[in-house]
Amino acid sequence: MAAVVLLVMIILPVWASRAQPYYLQVALNVLIFAVLALSWDLLARTGQLSLAHAAFYGLGGYTTTLLTTRAGVPIAAGILAGGIVAVVAAIALGMLTLRLRGIYFAIATLAFSETLRVITKQLRFTGGSAGLVAPPLLGGSLPAQYAVILGILLLAVLTSWQVSRSRWRYAFTAIRTNEEVAAVMGVNVVRFKVLAFAISAFFAGVTGAYYAHVFLFINPFEAYSLAVSVGALVAPIFGGLYTTIGPLLGATALRVGEEALRSTVRSGSQILYGLILAVVILYMPRGLLGVWASMVSRRARRAPGASTKGAS
């Protein structure tokens, strides 16, 4: 099923771009968003609901921009460096917040992201509030850039899928359910929590770096924007947490919805995220996949019910 979704995501935009390059641009945005969603979901599997995704995104973007413009580093290396810096930051933040649970953790991560934004705005080294300009990826060719993000997405999908298939899945779930019990059962809680944070941040950082080279410009307001963290959070929750398809579905639906909304409302299209988040929590806590699953099980229940009545 996931393969079908992916195939659609690959083929559809290529076909659509022949008709309208705008669609390819939208698809590119969707893919960026999907990587963020997948990486957030990965971290959420350990029970850590982070609001710091924007921080890693921004760190990635700023790292690569600074390296490529000030140190003459090639773009590919810059993007990789963006990911690495994000990982380092994640490890630091992860260690700092080990003892924090639930809302404390969320607030600490949010505050981390906001503080990073303030700092970036203050320092002239990072361009202050005016931001920085970044060199274009692959000469600005949209299809080529699309291929790159597709590659990144595939990597993210593979990671997410692999984690849910391997023994890590049990560790993550145990930690998420009850850390103390998991520790007693022999799960190395610290290692997995920080590892999840690092992997998640890597993708966020790489994506942020990618973003810088595609949109050619970063500033503290956009790179560290709460919108990134919110989006990364709402998409998996909407689609279905702790799965691989869920974040993909959620990211696509939300991003497309936001683009559609943007044509009517000039700014504030983010309102969709708030609304969806509230609605999901109130009425469909397991997300779209949960709705799908309950529909399927209802249909399954009806079928055997008819035959067993006759049999007994």
Added chain:
Amino acid sequence: MVIFGVLRSGLYSLTSVGLALSVGVIGIVNFAHGEFLMLGAYLGYWLFVSYGVDPLLAIPIGAAVLFALGGVVYRVSIQRVLHAPELNQMLLTFGISIFLQNLAVILWTGDPRTAAVSYKARAIALGPFTVGFPQLVVFGLAMALTLGLYAVLGGSRIGKAMRAVAQSRLGASLLGIEVDRIYLLAFGLSTALAGTAGLMITLQLSTSPFIGLLYTLKAFSIIVIAGLGNINGVIYASLVLGLSEAFVEFYVPQGGGWAEGVFFVLILLVLMVRPRGLFR
């Protein structure tokens, strides 16, 4: 510098005490707290610009409106997640926060609005220092309201009921207290307080849809410093934050920007060193 810090902490304690109430009595950390503050600020702006009503005079109106709004929000959404996992509650209020923030952007655009009250620039001499007149008034009013709240909580029947519910939901209901109604009242009160603080902010600074988040975070840091659910400690915790920010602003070069990060450092420090709060 000390005076600055103290004045600032007055406003902070008003903004935070509502959140402390929500956390202490209902057990919900209202992520959207700052957004109610923002709505109060916009209400104050609108009343001033359309009818020339001074924001301070508009406080009773603002408080009533925000109380009603809080009640509605509570009934429609929060009441349903009272028994859900804490994370669901957090996500819900977070969603409400994003919703309200962007609603404001849609309705009123993202440009900041300022209410230029006539006495805005007036300053008063306090001994050897000059202090902004609006700041002083806001401080006085904020402190009065905060202390008034303490009086209500300590003295009145409803206040005592709230404290009972804060201590033990089960015990309070066994005593015949209608816990649901108390929750509704507490939440409404919490949003009313936030809105009132917002009105005061209109007086001093400009307002925009995005001010909510920062105040939510600062309020959160204050209640963490005070100890979650500790309503009485909010005044002291606000002093801590206010003074620390003032300190950074004055003694760190280019301090104005850095001061905005102080609350984060404080949160981390307190949670790592004394997670139960400094003023338990």
